[in-house]
Amino acid sequence: xxxxxxxxxxxxxxxxxxxxxxxxxxxxxxxxxxxxxxxxxxxxxxxxxxxxxxxxxxxxxxxxxxxxxxxxxxxxxxxxxxxxxxxxxxxxxxxxxxxxxxxxxxxxxxxxxxxxxxxxxxxxxxxxxxxxxxxxxxxxxxxxxxxxxxxxxxxxxxxxxxxxxxxxxxxxxxxxxxxxxxxxxxxxxxxxxxxxxxxxxxxxxxxxxxxxxxxxxxxxxxxxxxxxxxxxxxxxxxxxxxxxxxxxxxxxxxxxxxxxxxxxxxxxxxxxxxxxxxxxxxxxxxxxxxxxxxxxxxxxxxxxxxxxxxxxxxxxxxxxxxxxxxxxxxxxxxxxxxxxxxxxxxxxxxxxxxxxxxxxxxxxxxxxxxxxxxxxxxxxxxxxxxxxxxxxxxxxxxxxxxxxxx
Amino acid sequence: xxxxxxxxxxxxxxxxxxxxxxxxxxxxxxxxxxxxxxxxxxxxxxxxxxxxxxxxxxxxxxxxxxxxxxxxxxxxxxxxxxxxxxxxxxxxxxxxxxxxxxxxxxxxxxxxxxxxxxxxxxxxxxxxxxxxxxxxxxxxxxxxxxxxxxxxxxxxxxxxxxxxxxxxxxxxxxxxxxxxxxxxxxxxxxxxxxxxxxxxxxxxxxxxxxxxxxxxxxxxxxxxxxxxxxxxxxxxxxxxxxxxxxxxxxxxxxxxxxxxxxxxxxxxxxxxxxxxxxxxxxxxxxxxxxxxxxxxxxxxxxxxxxxxxxxxxxxxxxxxxxxxxxxxxxxxxxxxxxxxxxxxxxxxxxxxxxxxxxxxxxxxxxxxxxxxxxxxxxxxxxxxxxxxxxxxxxxxxxxxxxxxxx
Numbered sequence: 069x070x071x072x073x074x075x076x077x078x079x080x081x082x083x084x085x086x087x088x089x090x091x092x093x094x095x096x097x098x099x100x101x102x103x104x105x106x107x108x109x110x111x112x113x114x115x116x117x118x119x120x121x122x123x124x125x126x127x128x129x130x131x132x133x134x135x136x137x138x139x140x141x142x143x144x145x146x147x148x149x150x151x152x153x154x155x156x157x158x159x160x161x162x163x164x165x166x167x168x169x170x171x172x173x174x175x176x177x178x179x180x181x182x183x184x185x186x187x188x189x190x191x192x193x194x195x196x197x198x199x200x201x202x203x204x205x206x207x208x209x210x211x212x213x214x215x216x217x218x219x220x221x222x223x224x225x226x227x228x229x230x231x232x233x234x235x236x237x238x239x240x241x242x243x244x245x246x247x248x249x250x251x252x253x254x255x256x257x258x259x260x261x262x263x264x265x266x267x268x269x270x271x272x273x274x275x276x277x278x279x280x281x282x283x284x285x286x287x288x289x290x291x292x293x294x295x296x297x298x299x300x301x302x303x304x305x306x307x308x309x310x311x312x313x314x315x316x317x318x319x320x321x322x323x324x325x326x327x328x329x330x331x332x333x334x335x336x337x338x339x340x341x342x343x344x345x346x347x348x349x350x351x352x353x354x355x356x357x358x359x360x361x362x363x364x365x366x367x368x369x370x371x372x373x374x375x376x377x378x379x380x381x382x383x384x385x386x387x388x389x390x391x392x393x394x395x396x397x398x399x400x401x402x403x404x405x406x407x408x409x410x411x412x413x414x415x416x417x418x419x420x421x422x423x424x425x426x427x428x429x430x431x432x433x434x435x436x437x438x439x440x441x442x443x444x445x446x447x448x449x450x451x452x453x454x455x456x457x458x459x460x461x462x463x464x465x466x467x468x469x470x471x472x473x474x
Numbered sequence: 475x476x477x478x479x480x481x482x483x484x485x486x487x488x489x490x491x492x493x494x495x496x497x498x499x500x501x502x503x504x505x506x507x508x509x510x511x512x513x514x515x516x517x518x519x520x521x522x523x524x525x526x527x528x529x530x531x532x533x534x535x536x537x538x539x540x541x542x543x544x545x546x547x548x549x550x551x552x553x554x555x556x557x558x559x560x561x562x563x564x565x566x567x568x569x570x571x572x573x574x575x576x577x578x579x580x581x582x583x584x585x586x587x588x589x590x591x592x593x594x595x596x597x598x599x600x601x602x603x604x605x606x607x608x609x610x611x612x613x614x615x616x617x618x619x620x621x622x623x624x625x626x627x628x629x630x631x632x633x634x635x636x637x638x639x640x641x642x643x644x645x646x647x648x649x650x651x652x653x654x655x656x657x658x659x660x661x662x663x664x665x666x667x668x669x670x671x672x673x674x675x676x677x678x679x680x681x682x683x684x685x686x687x688x689x690x691x692x693x694x695x696x697x698x699x700x701x702x703x704x705x706x707x708x709x710x711x712x713x714x715x716x717x718x719x720x721x722x723x724x725x726x727x728x729x730x731x732x733x734x735x736x737x738x739x740x741x742x743x744x745x746x747x748x749x750x751x752x753x754x755x756x757x758x759x760x761x762x763x764x765x766x767x768x769x770x771x772x773x774x775x776x777x778x779x780x781x782x783x784x785x786x787x788x789x790x791x792x793x794x795x796x797x798x799x800x801x802x803x804x805x806x807x808x809x810x811x812x813x814x815x816x817x818x819x820x821x822x823x824x825x826x827x828x829x830x831x832x833x834x835x836x837x838x839x840x841x842x843x844x845x846x847x848x849x850x851x852x853x854x855x856x857x858x859x860x861x862x863x864x865x866x867x868x869x870x871x872x873x874x875x876x877x878x879x880x
Binding site (some may be wrong): 078114115116118119144146147149150151156186187188189294295296297298299375376377378380381383384388389390391393394395396397398402403405406408410417418420421422441461462463465466467469470471 | 867
């Protein structure tokens with residue numbers, strides 16, 4: 069297998085380094101660059117408290133073109149007022165100036181900034197300034213550069229999260245590759261994380277925005293670790309057109325192909341986030357059907373996925389399915405308990421308002437797998453469905469978050 | 475100090491015993507009886523999945539009179555279909571028959587049933603039948619009987635939760651005393667628990683219903699341990715009139731006195747639930763003000779109180795106030811971060827969109843107390859307020875709920 073990292077996409081360079089923000093010596097600064105300005109679309113957090121990089125990122129994405137993403141971890145630059153905004157703008161400006169010097173010309177407004185880490189502290193700008201200058205000299209398009217980037221955006225994640233796909237549009241091969249960070253402060257709207265996807269597809273801005281919006285809804289907005297929507301969520305797709313395919317326009321067959329490929333790729337990233345949630349020992353998929361509406365299905369699925377009682381039962385491998393059914397019951401979704409049905413894995417445990425006669429030992433064995441699937445039909449008589457990824461809740465989550473030092 | 479338990483109230487008898495539902499040998503059957511039919515009002519869970527005792531309890535409370543409450547723990551009788559309903563009705567019937575035999579005459583519809591414990595299992599009716607017969611012979615009005623009742627309704631609670639008050643209405647002394655269980659599956663609407671309050675006040679049914687509704691809203695509906703609204707919540711007030719005060723009518727001065735006393739009493743019970751939440755090491759009070767509406771204030775306060783990241787920061791005594799502010803940000807409440815203000819204890823940590831210059835060490839010391847107070851002004855320019863009680867999230871919560879056997 070050749071390079072399947074983000075730098076496998078034609079015209080993209082990347083890199084990461086430790087510039088001194090994190091005490092641990094781990095990478096804390098990362099950069100993704102397209103040799104030519106890319107058509108870009110992004111979805112940001114819905115939190116009303118947002119980091120300065122989100123404010124600046126929203127301004128910059130409006131232009132529709134992005135040439136570089138600059139990301140630091142270790143400090144989120146949130147709740148930092150005007151000084152935070154000045155700092156976020158300076159990160160973009162420094163990145164644009166130094167890359168332009170290196171022959172990849174771009175205006176400041178073509179740089180998308182992200183910061184992740186603790187809230188309420190100012191960025192150490194001295195370190196970031198020299199870090200950007202240094203990092204710009206070390207980006208490249210080899211596999212190691214893409215892998216360094218995937219490492220560089222992590223915080224408490226244990227693993228890098230990457231995905232890669234290739235397909236044809238017309239006679240041209242198109243590549244999409246991406247990576248993301250997740251782990252903690254992971255909840256929908258959108259799924260509280262940073263995700264960067266690069267493609268060499270040629271695609272119109274409208275077509276890209278539609279694909280990004282649809283994909284966010286069905287993938288990253290359907291993953292939750294701890295229901296705490298971050299102030300820094302960013303999912304950005306950069307399409308630089310270097311595949312030289314016929315430009316993808318909205319509503320066409322090639323748009324459907326592209327959207328489908330993007331969705332499959334982001335679905336993989338979303339599952340990786342859930343599986344590597346803070347303290348996670350299991351990957352949980354919650355499917356709700358028979359809901360009055362899709363929104364109702366989502367309410368019920370999220371209530372199940374976010375209930376600490378559900379997550380601890382799964383952690384313990386305990387066949388306590390009453391917690392799943394009762395979580396749906398308080399979700400606000402329409403539900404008819406007498407017609408509801410609940411499955412753990414492929415085992416039906418609850419039907420017609422009563423437990424089935426399946427043995428607890430059988431349910432327990434389904435609960436003790438690494439992947440636990442919960443399916444609940446709300447019995448509301450509709451066709452609404454939703455699928456949500458989450459993980460279990462372990463002592464390790466407490467250790468990570470109670471012992472974390474600000 | 476004399477008897478301050480629920481049997482301190484004139485005309486009330488109580489008791490509890492182990493009838494064999496729980497493996498542990500702990501009390502699992504409890505009974506509260508009024509010598510004369512009491513005017514009663516109750517609030518039940520808002521979960522759409524409810525236990526059979528809730529269905530029966532709603533029917534019985536409609537009559538307005540309750541003479542006895544019969545409660546078992548170890549099995550919730552939820553998701554048990556028609557058989558569950560038959561069992562819940564039989565619990566009431568057995569209780570009525572045997573107490574009538576003992577000279578406290580009552581119809582079946584005057585008995586309020588509750589069950590708490592695991593969901594999806596049928597009640598062991600043999601044990602409950604003989605338990606009721608046995609327990610009815612051992613109820614009494616001594617302090618030990620009231621204390622046994624307060625013990626008998628517990629599940630994973632570590633402590634009994636009781637409150638007592640006396641005051642005058644006209645020239646007559648009125649007593650109110652209550653107890654409750656909480657611990658896990660504790661969330662608002664209503665606060666997922668069983669609470670029984672007895673009073674000898676004479677009060678009209680309408681006046682009592684209004685007082686119970688108002689009190690539930692400001693006390694039990696403002697406590698959350700794990701946001702998981704139970705299927706079995708019951709808060710019942712029995713007023714048997716034996717104080718012989720002039721009957722309390724709605725909207726009068728005596729109604730306000732009674733309501734205020736009931737609220738203070740239930741506020742104490744609600745705080746006790748939070749302080750004894752599963753795995754709790756701290757009592758947390760979240761106050762939100764400056765909200766557009768009270769409903770918005772409640773949304774923000776609940777988002778803060780339910781965030782695992784907030785709860786683990788408090789557990790660790792970590793001065794990570796960004797988690798409080800960001801939880802309000804995703805709550806859906808209107809918020810203006812630039813005008814918002816956050817205090818930990820009496821220390822202002824965030825103001826005008828920026829951190830104050832208070833030292834982390836000072837915040838840390840406020841976070842390391844047993845009682846942690848978080849106050850957030852949303853800066854939305856309104857007068858909406860809400861106060862919520864919760865606890866921290868510890869490894870012990872995981873141990874209790876992951877290692878719990880169904």
